[in-house]
Amino acid sequence: MQTSSTPHILLIKAPSYSDVIAPPLGLGYLAAAIRDVARVSVLDGVRIGLTPKKLVALCKSLRPDMIGFSVVSAAKEPALECIRAARKTLSQAVLVAGGPHPTAMPLDFLKEASPCLDYILRGEAENSLRILCRDFSRTRPHHIPAADLEHIPGVTARARDRLICLPVSVREEINTPAMPAWDLMPPGQYPKAPHGAFYRNFPVAPVLTSRGCSYGCGFCSVPALSGNRIRFRSPHLVAEELLHLKKQFGVREAQIIDDNFTANKNHALGVCQAIKESGVNLPWTCPNGARMENLDDQLIRAMSDAGCYSVSLGLESGSPRVLQRMKKGLTMDHVAEKVERMAALGMEVNGFFILGYPGETRADMKATRAFAKSLPLTRANFSLFTPLPGCPEWERLIARPSTAKGLTTTFSQVGFVPRGFSATSLKWQQRKAFLGFYGRKQHAEKLIASLHSREAAFYFARRAWHWLVAS
Ligand code: B12
Incomplete structure (x- = not known):
C-alpha cells in the first residue's frame, strides 16, 4: 500500500542520438519490480530528446526522492550532464545509475559522476533497486551503513572510509515481475x-x-x-x-x-x-x-x-x-x-x-x-x-x-x-x-x-x- 511517505522514483533512460527509438524494457522491468514499494515514473530520454535543462524543469515540478539513470556507453556524456544537473537541482534526492555502461565500468563511472552520484547497481537490478527503495522508509538511503550496503547485489558506492564494488548481479529467476510496466511506456x-x-x-x-x-x-x-x-x-x-x-x-x-x-x-x-x-x-x-x-x-x-x-x-x-x-x-x-x-x-x-x-x-x-x-x-x-x-x-x-x-x-x-x-x-x-x-x-x-x-x-x-x- 502506498502512503504519503512512499518514495517517488523517477527512472530515466539517458539520452543519446539514436535512429532506433523503442520502449526501454529494462526500466519497464525495474518499475514493475518496485511498484509496491514506490511511486514510479519512467522517462525515456531518447524518445523526448532530454536535455539537462529539461531535466531541471522536470525535477522542479516532480520533485522525485530518487532518480535512476539507465546508461549505455553511447549515452555516457549526456548521462553525466543529466546527473550533475539533477544533483544541482535536488540536493537531497538519491541518485542511482545502472545499465550496460556503469555495469561494465563501475569505478570509472562513479568517479566521473563524483560527487553527484550516490550508487551504481550493476547488472539486473530488479532485486537491488527494490532493496534500496525499501531502505527509504527505514533510513535516508544516503546514509546506508557500509555493512548494509554489502547486502545490496551489484552495488558500487563510496562508503564512509572505503569503496564498495560488488560483482554484477545476475538473476536466476526471471518470471517475476511477470512483465514490464507497459502503462509507463x-x-x-x-x-x-x-x-x-x-x-x-x-x-x-x-x-x-x-x-x-x-x-x-x-x-x-x-x-x-x-x-x-x-x-x-x-x-x-x-x-x-x-x-x-x-x-x-x-x-x-x-x-x-x-x-x-x-x-x-x-x-x-x-x-x-x-x-x-x-x-x-x-x-x-x-x-x-x-x-x-x-x-x-x-x-x-x-x-x-x-x-x-x-x-x-x-x-x-x-x-x-x-x-x-x-x-x-x-x-x-x-x-x-x-x-x-x-x-x-x-x-x-x-x-x-x-x-x-x-x-x-x-x-x-x-x-x-x-x-x-x-x-x-x-x-x-x-x-x-x-x-x-x-x-x-x-x-x-x-x-x-x-x-x-x-x-x-x-x-x-x-x-x-x-x-x-x-x-x-x-x-x-x-x-x-x-x-x-x-x-x-x-x-x-x-x-x-x-x-x-x-x-x-x-x-x-x-x-x-x-x-x-x-x-
Ligand atoms: C534490445 C536492445 C536494443 C534496443 C532497445 C530498445 C528495445 N527494448 O527494443 C535498441 C535497438 C533501441 C538498442 C539500441 C542500442 N543499443 Co542495444 N541492446 C539491446 C539488447 C539486445 C537488449 C536490451 C534489453 O532490453 N535487455 C533486457 C532488459 C531487461 O535489460 P537491460 O535493459 O539491460 O536492463 C537491466 C539492467 O541493465 C539494469 N538497468 C538498466 N537500466 C538501469 C537503470 C538503473 C537506475 C538501474 C539501477 C539498473 C538498470 O536493470 C535492468 C533490469 O534487469 C542489449 C543486449 C543486452 N542483453 O543487454 C543491447 C545493448 C544494450 N545495446 C547496445 C548498444 C551498443 C546499442 C546502441 C548504442 C547501438 C547503436 N549503434 O546505436 C543503441 C543505443 C540506443 C540508446 N541510446 O539507448 C550494447 C550496449 C553496450 C554498452 N556498453 O553500452 C548492448 C549491451 C549489446 C552489445 N552489443 O553488447 N538496443
Whole structure:
C-alpha cells in the first residue's frame, strides 16, 4: 500500500542520438519490480530528446526522492550532464545509475559522476533497486551503513572510509515481475522507428523470452552484463504478455529481442507453441541477430506458424579467418543452404555483418561484401566494429596504449580503426558494402517497398545518412 511517505522514483533512460527509438524494457522491468514499494515514473530520454535543462524543469515540478539513470556507453556524456544537473537541482534526492555502461565500468563511472552520484547497481537490478527503495522508509538511503550496503547485489558506492564494488548481479529467476510496466511506456507513444527499422504493423512492442548468452563472441558485451548462463521466461508468460499488449495497448506487432532466441531449440519451440495456442494472432520478428545452428525446418515452421515473418541472423563476416578471430563459433559452411531454406519456407531473412574487426584486411572486407551478395537475404546491415566496454576485444584493445588511444563508443564517429586503414577509408568500405548490396535493383525496390509510412521513411533516411554520408 502506498502512503504519503512512499518514495517517488523517477527512472530515466539517458539520452543519446539514436535512429532506433523503442520502449526501454529494462526500466519497464525495474518499475514493475518496485511498484509496491514506490511511486514510479519512467522517462525515456531518447524518445523526448532530454536535455539537462529539461531535466531541471522536470525535477522542479516532480520533485522525485530518487532518480535512476539507465546508461549505455553511447549515452555516457549526456548521462553525466543529466546527473550533475539533477544533483544541482535536488540536493537531497538519491541518485542511482545502472545499465550496460556503469555495469561494465563501475569505478570509472562513479568517479566521473563524483560527487553527484550516490550508487551504481550493476547488472539486473530488479532485486537491488527494490532493496534500496525499501531502505527509504527505514533510513535516508544516503546514509546506508557500509555493512548494509554489502547486502545490496551489484552495488558500487563510496562508503564512509572505503569503496564498495560488488560483482554484477545476475538473476536466476526471471518470471517475476511477470512483465514490464507497459502503462509507463505505452508502445503507441513511440515514433515509427523500432529496432531494425522495418515493420509491417504499428505499434510495435519489444518482448523478452530469455536473458543472457552463453557464447563468448569477441565483439559482444552481453556475458559481462548479464552472465553467460541463459535464463528463460515461461512461454505462457510470454504469450500472456502479447495478449496484454494487444488488448490494452493496441500493439499490432511484436519483436523478440532476446540476445539469442534460438539458442535453445526446446525453449523457442515452447514459446511458438504458447503463442499459437493463445490465439493472440500477432505478427512478430526476431530483429536481434539470432544464431543459425538450431534453425532447422521444424523450428522455422513453428516460428512461422506462430506469426514470425522475419529473422535477422548474425552472420558477421565472409572471411573464415575473421570469423575465427571473432570467436563466434560459426563457420560459413551451410550458411547459404540455411538461408535459402528459410527463404523458401517464406521467412524474410536479414544478415548482420561487421566490418573493421581487429586484424581485418581489405581482402576480408571484399569477401564479406561478396558473401552478403551471394545469399538470398532480404536486407543486410554492415556495421563498423565498435569495441564496447565489457566485450573481450575491448578488454584487449584498452590494455595496450597504442590501440587504447583511438577508441570511442559514441557511435557518432568511427569507434575503432584497424591497422592499414584510416577512419575515412574504413567508412568507404562500409559505403561500398551498402551500395553493393542495395545497388541491385530488386533489393533496392524491396527496401523502398518495406517503408510503410512517411515517418518510417524519415527515420530510415536518417539512418542511411549516418551510414553513407556522415564521416
Ligand atoms: C534490445 C536492445 C536494443 C534496443 C532497445 C530498445 C528495445 N527494448 O527494443 C535498441 C535497438 C533501441 C538498442 C539500441 C542500442 N543499443 Co542495444 N541492446 C539491446 C539488447 C539486445 C537488449 C536490451 C534489453 O532490453 N535487455 C533486457 C532488459 C531487461 O535489460 P537491460 O535493459 O539491460 O536492463 C537491466 C539492467 O541493465 C539494469 N538497468 C538498466 N537500466 C538501469 C537503470 C538503473 C537506475 C538501474 C539501477 C539498473 C538498470 O536493470 C535492468 C533490469 O534487469 C542489449 C543486449 C543486452 N542483453 O543487454 C543491447 C545493448 C544494450 N545495446 C547496445 C548498444 C551498443 C546499442 C546502441 C548504442 C547501438 C547503436 N549503434 O546505436 C543503441 C543505443 C540506443 C540508446 N541510446 O539507448 C550494447 C550496449 C553496450 C554498452 N556498453 O553500452 C548492448 C549491451 C549489446 C552489445 N552489443 O553488447 N538496443
